[in-house]
Amino acid sequence: MNAVKGRHDARWLARRIGLYLIFAVLVVIIFFPFYWIIVTSLKPQTGIYADIRLLPTSVTLENYAYAIAQSNVFQFSLNSIIVSVASMVTTVTLSVMAVYPLVRMQFRGKKLFYGLMASTQVFPMVITILPLYMFFRKLNLYNSFTSLILLYTATGLPTCIVLLMGHFRDVPAELEDAAFIDGCSRLRCLLQIVLPVVTPAVVSGGIYVFLSNWQEYLAASSLIADRNKYTLTLGLTLFKTQHSTNWGALMATSVILAVPAIILFFLIEDYFIDSMAGSIKE
Numbered sequence: 001m002n003a004v005k006g007r008h009d010a011r012w013l014a015r016r017i018g019l020y021l022i023f024a025v026l027v028v029i030i031f032f033p034f035y036w037i038i039v040t041s042l043k044p045q046t047g048i049y050a051d052i053r054l055l056p057t058s059v060t061l062e063n064y065a066y067a068i069a070q071s072n073v074f075q076f077s078l079n080s081i082i083v084s085v086a087s088m089v090t091t092v093t094l095s096v097m098a099v100y101p102l103v104r105m106q107f108r109g110k111k112l113f114y115g116l117m118a119s120t121q122v123f124p125m126v127i128t129i130l131p132l133y134m135f136f137r138k139l140n141l142y143n144s145f146t147s148l149i150l151l152y153t154a155t156g157l158p159t160c161i162v163l164l165m166g167h168f169r170d171v172p173a174e175l176e177d178a179a180f181i182d183g184c185s186r187l188r189c190l191l192q193i194v195l196p197v198v199t200p201a202v203v204s205g206g207i208y209v210f211l212s213n214w215q216e217y218l219a220a221s222s223l224i225a226d227r228n229k230y231t232l233t234l235g236l237t238l239f240k241t242q243h244s245t246n247w248g249a250l251m252a253t254s255v256i257l258a259v260p261a262i263i264l265f266f267l268i269e270d271y272f273i274d275s276m277a278g279s280i281k282e
Helices: 002-041 060-070 074-105 108-121 125-138 145-170 174-180 186-197 201-212 218-223 232-239 246-268 269-280
Strands: none
Touching: 002 218, 060 074, 060 145, 060 246, 074 186, 074 201, 074 232, 074 246, 108 145, 108 201, 125 145, 145 201, 145 218, 174 186, 186 201, 201 246, 218 232, 232 246
């Protein structure tokens, strides 16, 4: 009996060790690139190629100073904030207004709407970017923040609706029935009864949309030509010229780009996980 128990414990311990080793390797694979970006951003320009050790021998902030002073990072960051916040607010507002009738009301075309919403996720951005470019040029919206805001709203709307759907279904219909008996309208019921209950999901959905737009590059590079309107991701391209690349400033700007996303993710981590769990119920 003791021998059987010993073999069982040994197998259990071996599986545990193997699982931890796999997790450790995955952590290194995931986080090492970001660690290397940070290390490179702190190296002197002359030491980026010469010093390839994990811990640099000398540390400097000159790359951050150059990125801020010479490459207009503040302006690019402001542009990204304007576009990301505006598209986030628009997407979340439209998503809430769409999810409520989809969950609580029956109407013709409901299944068709689901199908159209799902079909928008089939085609990647790289396929649709040329027609979108021509579309916005026809509307005289090329090289404007409006084009990016409209596009980001259209691409983020289906995902945000899916994230919110499960949470709206979890709100007891009895709460709304009681409000209707008291003479509450649909809109007032949504704003005063349903929305306060699903606020965490709405917040996490909004942050998800914000981060997606904050880090987007393809649409911004296709629809924005004026350097003064560059978003932060487009600003990264300015460090690369025909004959050389300022890797130090490029990595410093990459860190500046990533830090807000990391902070926001950790702030709403619980909300986001809960929101994903609610959407899986669908």
